[in-house]
Amino acid sequence: MLTRDEVKKYILNKPGAYEDFPFGDDTPVFKVGSRMFSLINKDKKELRINLKSDPDDAIYLRDNFDAIIPGYHMHKRHWNTVIVDNRLPDGMVKDLIDKSYELVYNKLKKDEKEQIKKI
Template sequence: MVFLDIKTLKLYLLSKPEAEECYPFDNETAVFKVQGKMFALLSRKQGQQLLNLKCQPDHAIELRDIFKEIFPAYHMNKRHWNSIILDGDLPDGEIERLVDHSYGLVVKGLKKSIREGLEVRYAGEIYK
């Protein structure tokens, strides 16, 4: 998948099982949730398009060390969330992998009954 524009990225985020888009903060900041839990946030800060994604803490630090486009998330728990500058420099495959990782972490944190229901309804599409 090529994330040439925000519309394509939004379509990928919404392709996750039971993903929903909402605007709880303002008309420009898109929040993506599964079962009411946020797994992504799209916003603009100082003219830059940002994608905030949940990340396992040790991996979050590794990513920040490797990619200049990834840094501790703006206005979020910096231990568990990274911001990605969407300027075209970070490979699309890496963005896709990080979206999948964020979604999987959120699903893993859901109540067992909800998580198992998702796994049954969307066999093979839920990331553990």
């Protein structure tokens, strides 16, 4: 099972990813360019990550994995909350992070992508 620090490190290793706190000091939001692709809950007892998802994939994931639920305080069609515990393999959690990043990165403006490629 991934720890909060491991998840944060994995997210921040994405090209151009950075941490922001638009919702307060205790809710880390992770962005690429000007867009959010992940946030981590502030509850220190249970690690939950909100991740962007393709709408069809979001429904499939929720229907098939009880550790994946509609995105908390997010647009439910495009966001899932992933409960990081022993119900999902670490590799699957990382794959979901990767897909969230890719979805958001692919929607960035050309100039934002160019800036990230220079990093």
